[in-house]
Amino acid sequence: MPKVEIHGYAIVSDNDCIADASGRTPDVLRNDADWAYFQAELNKSAVTVLGRLGHEANPNPKGRLRMVLSSSSPGLERRPDGWWWNPETLPWNHAIRTILPDGGCVAVPGGRRVFDLFLAIGYDAFHLTRAEGTFIPDGVPVFSDCQEGVSAEAILAKHGLKPEARRILDPTGPVSLTIWRNGRQDS
Numbered sequence: 619m620p621k622v623e624i625h626g627y628a629i630v631s632d633n634d635c636i637a638d639a640s641g642r643t644p645d646v647l648r649n650d651a652d653w654a655y656f657q658a659e660l661n662k663s664a665v666t667v668l669g670r671l672g673h674e675a676n677p678n679p680k681g682r683l684r685m686v687l688s689s690s691s692p693g694l695e696r697r698p699d700g701w702w703w704n705p706e707t708l709p710w711n712h713a714i715r716t717i718l719p720d721g722g723c724v725a726v727p728g729g730r731r732v733f734d735l736f737l738a739i740g741y742d743a744f745h746l747t748r749a750e751g752t753f754i755p756d757g758v759p760v761f762s763d764c765q766e767g768v769s770a771e772a773i774l775a776k777h778g779l780k781p782e783a784r785r786i787l788d789p790t791g792p793v794s795l796t797i798w799r800n801g802r803q804d805s
């Protein structure tokens with residue numbers, strides 16, 4: 619089967635949140651350096667996989683290929699704005715084989731339930747950006763288990779990912795990036 623690489627991308631607060639209590643991205647999680655990094659990564663990807671709310675909230679001016687998760691899809695269907703997929707009715711392997719028959723890089727920018735789903739499917743890498751020094755009260759966590767007080771790092775480690783060195787994307791804050799890679803790539 620052609621190789622498919624799955625990469626997750628999130629910017630989180632110190633308390634591991636990706637959105638505020640209303641489900642929107644707060645200004646403290648908007649950072650130009652992180653955005654530039656994320657856009658460059660999307661340029662290298664064959665498809666972007668995201669939840670319906672994120673899809674609706676974020677326009678797609680570059681017309682990148684999107685795969686939108688929604689319970690409204692009967693399985694996998696092509697709509698004018700991308701592929702719509704319901705993981706309850708069609709397994710990932712079948713869906714991605716249809717979308718990327720020759721393989722390629724899959725970018726996963728969330729939200730929470732999408733990040734959860736791909737923990738089970740298996741990330742090859744997770745690009746975890748942290749807006750250090752920020753706290754979002756009652757926000758939406760990057761992974762559901764963060765609600766139980768488990769850190770994003772502990773969850774990634776539990777799923778077999780290992781951290782590379784932390785790097786600074788923006789000294790203001792700072793905003794840092796740690797790429798967690800699947801151990802299989804190290805062997």
Ligand SMILES: NC(=O)c1ccc[n+]([C@@H]2O[C@H](COP(=O)([O-])OP(=O)(O)OC[C@H]3O[C@@H](n4cnc5c(N)ncnc54)[C@H](OP(=O)(O)O)[C@@H]3O)[C@@H](O)[C@H]2O)c1
Nearest residue numbers: 628629636637642643669670671672688689728729730731
């Ligand atoms: N900081 C970050 O890095 C980051 C990352 C991602 C998102 N965000 C922000 O977070 C907010 C949205 O995130 P969110 O988690 O609330 O929503 P979301 O993941 O964008 O969308 C949720 C919707 O996606 C569909 N969905 C997700 N998982 C599914 C599954 N396993 N099976 C079937 N359908 C599924 C459902 O659509 P239906 O209702 O149609 O079934 C669900 O209502 C936005 O403000 C976004 O910008 C921030």
